[in-house]
Amino acid sequence: MSPTEAKDRIQALTAELKKHNYNYYVLAMPTISDYDFDHKLKELDKLEKEFPDFADPDSPTQRVGGEVTKEFVTVKHRWPMLSLGNTYNEQELIDFDQRIRKAIGDNFEYVCELKFDGLSMSLTYQDGKLARAVTRGDGTQGDEVTTNVRTIHTIPKKLIAGSNYPDLFEIRGEVFMHRKAFERLNKERVDNGEVPYANPRNFASGTIKLQDSAEVARRPLDCFLYGLYTEKQLFKTHWESLQAVKEWGFHVDDHSRLCSDIKGVLDFINHWDTERHHLSYDIDGIVIKVNNYSQQQELGFTAKSPRWAISYKFKAERVETELLAVTYQVGRTGAVTPVANLKPVLLAGTTVKRATLHNADEITERLKLHEHDTV
Ligand code: IVH
Numbered sequence: 001m002s003p004t005e006a007k008d009r010i011q012a013l014t015a016e017l018k019k020h021n022y023n024y025y026v027l028a029m030p031t032i033s034d035y036d037f038d039h040k041l042k043e044l045d046k047l048e049k050e051f052p053d054f055a056d057p058d059s060p061t062q063r064v065g066g067e068v069t070k071e072f073v074t075v076k077h078r079w080p081m082l083s084l085g086n087t088y089n090e091q092e093l094i095d096f097d098q099r100i101r102k103a104i105g106d107n108f109e110y111v112c113e114l115k116f117d118g119l120s121m122s123l124t125y126q127d128g129k130l131a132r133a134v135t136r137g138d139g140t141q142g143d144e145v146t147t148n149v150r151t152i153h154t155i156p157k158k159l160i161a162g163s164n165y166p167d168l169f170e171i172r173g174e175v176f177m178h179r180k181a182f183e184r185l186n187k188e189r190v191d192n193g194e195v196p197y198a199n200p201r202n203f204a205s206g207t208i209k210l211q212d213s214a215e216v217a218r219r220p221l222d223c224f225l226y227g228l229y230t231e232k233q234l235f236k237t238h239w240e241s242l243q244a245v246k247e248w249g250f251h252v253d254d255h256s257r258l259c260s261d262i263k264g265v266l267d268f269i270n271h272w273d274t275e276r277h278h279l280s281y282d283i284d285g286i287v288i289k290v291n292n293y294s295q296q297q298e299l300g301f302t303a304k305s306p307r308w309a310i311s312y313k314f315k316a317e318r319v320e321t322e323l324l325a326v327t328y329q330v331g332r333t334g335a336v337t338p339v340a341n342l343k344p345v346l347l348a349g350t351t352v353k354r355a356t357l358h359n360a361d362e363i364t365e366r367l368k369l370h371e372h373d374t375v
Contacts, residue, residue, distance in 0.1 A: 006051040013044040017060040021153055058157055071211070072143035078170060079229050081122060081136040083304060084287060086311040090266060093288070096310050097262040103307075104295050111238050112268040113256045114276075115285035115311050116224050118176030119205040121149065123225075126168050128159040135208065148208050149175070151217035156249040163248045166230055171245060173225035177204040178280045181220045190356060193335030200282055222281070225250045237291045258291065269312055276314070277349025285313035321345035323375045326357070342375070 001009070017040060020032050041061060048055040055061075087093060100108070122142070124132040133149035135142040149155060152175065159165050177185075182200040189196045197203040207219045228234075228241040235241040239258055246252040255272075259265045269286050276283050290296050290308040299308040322343040329337045338357040345352055363369050 001047075003051060003054075006047055007054045010044065010047050010051065010054045010056075013040055013047070014056050014059055017041060017044065021060055072145060072209075074137070074141050075132065075134045075144045076141045077122060077134065077137075077139070081120060081139045081142070081172070082301065082306060083139070084309055084311040085302075085305045086285070086313050088313050088315060090269075093265065093269075093310070093312060094262060096288075097265075100290065100299065100308070104290075104298055108295050109237075109239075109291040110259045110262075110265055111242075111256060111289045111291050112259055112265055113226055113287045113289070114253055114272065114279075114283045115287045115313070116174035116176050116253075117199075117201045117282040117284040118174040118223075119201070119208060120172060121145075121175045121208075121223065122170055122172045123149070123155065124168070124170050125159065125165065128161075128165060130155065130157045143209075145208055147213045148210065148216040149223075151213055152221045152223055154251040155223050160247070160249040164244070165248045166232075166234060168231070170229040171225050171250065172227040172229070173223050173250075175204055175208060175221050175223045176200060176281050177207070177219070177221055179282065180280065185219055190329070190335075190337055191331040191333065193331055193333045196356065223251060224253045226252070226287075233293060236293060238289055238293065238296075239291050273314055283314075285311050287311045317348050319345050319347050320374050321352075323369065323371055323373050325371055329356070340375070 017037070020037055044059065045061045048059065048061060087096070120136045122134045122136070123130060124134075130146070130150070132144060133146045133155075134144050137143060150157060177200040179200055182197070182203050185203065186196040197206060203219070204221055207216055207221060210216050225245055226242070228245055235244060242252050242256065257264075257268055259268060265286075265288055272283070272286060288310050290299060296306070296308040299306070301307060323340055324343055325341045327339050327341055329339050331337065340355045340357055342353055342355065357363055369375065
């Protein structure tokens with residue numbers, strides 16, 4: 001094969017395999033068999049060895065972890081990772097708005113963002129490359145989980161060349177798992193006789209804490225970024241920084257909106273209270289942030305959280321239905337799981353008909369639940 005042919009073939013295979021990785025890890029919807037994927041990966045690996053000059057440093061042959069670390073290193077955060085004050089009602093939001101007006105006057109804007117239900121992560125980039133990923137931990141220091149975070153395909157290992165990023169910065173966001181991937185992997189766990197996770201958030205956080213990054217790579221995670229931290233202030237507003245980091249290659253959620261007053265914020269909240277069920281991932285509320293950085297500084301922080309932001313949490317939905325029967329499901333490994341068959345009921349945008357009873361003892365011993373009871 002001539003060098004030109006090799007170069008073309010390497011580029012084509014790299015692009016194709018990246019696409020398959022995306023389908024597999026992010027969408028959890030592979031369109032190629034494992035066998036065909038491995039075959040192409042081997043071909044690429046062979047060509048890269050023969051023509052190393054044409055290999056992409058971020059090639060699919062270089063990705064998936066595989067390292068087993070014994071434990072995580074503790075890292076101190078350069079900027080503390082605070083939490084947000086939260087509220088479940090509109091009046092408290094109106095009070096929040098009043099406090100802000102009192103402190104900085106009426107001339108300001110809010111950014112409304114979805115509150116992703118995952119785990120927060122702080123990423124450090126040095127010279128355009130992902131240097132470190134640290135969990136929130138206790139807010140002052142967290143676990144260094146870089147090897148695991150490297151398996152997340154939407155987190156750039158290298159930023160888009162030519163985009164105007166600073167030499168050193170930290171960016172924060174939420175690591176989460178899409179509901180489809182959660183359902184698929186949880187079903188796999190049940191089939192294997194393993195305890196399933198209660199929700200995608202727990203699955204994501206359990207995954208990030210694994211010691212085996214090959215297993216992490218098998219479990220598709222995603223990450224939305226929502227906070228830029230730099231030594232020197234680069235932008236005047238949070239909104240501008242969101243637009244910029246998108247251009248640097250980060251996955252920024254497109255549902256965020258600028259709102260000129262609390263009325264706009266309440267409209268945004270009401271829209272997402274029902275619309276959230278159509279997203280492919282879970283959100284548990286809305287985050288409201290004062291847009292302008294100097295106004296944020298003026299407002300400052302309490303011991304635990306910023307005064308310039310608040311989260312509005314959605315109430316978990318509850319419904320009642322009838323337990324029709326308990327049946328038993330036999331997994332691939334022979335593990336038996338009791339299943340509650342329910343009178344179909346609409347909950348959180350889906351019709352619930354069945355629920356696996358992993359805590360069967362609890363259900364029969366403590367709750368003394370019987371068929372035809374209301375649950
Ligand atoms: S901003 C100082 N924006 O919610 C404020 N947080 O209760 C930093 N979260 O620890 C957080 N979506 O894990 C922010 N769009 C969003 C968010 C978000 C989810 C999480 C994050 C944070 C927690 C606060």
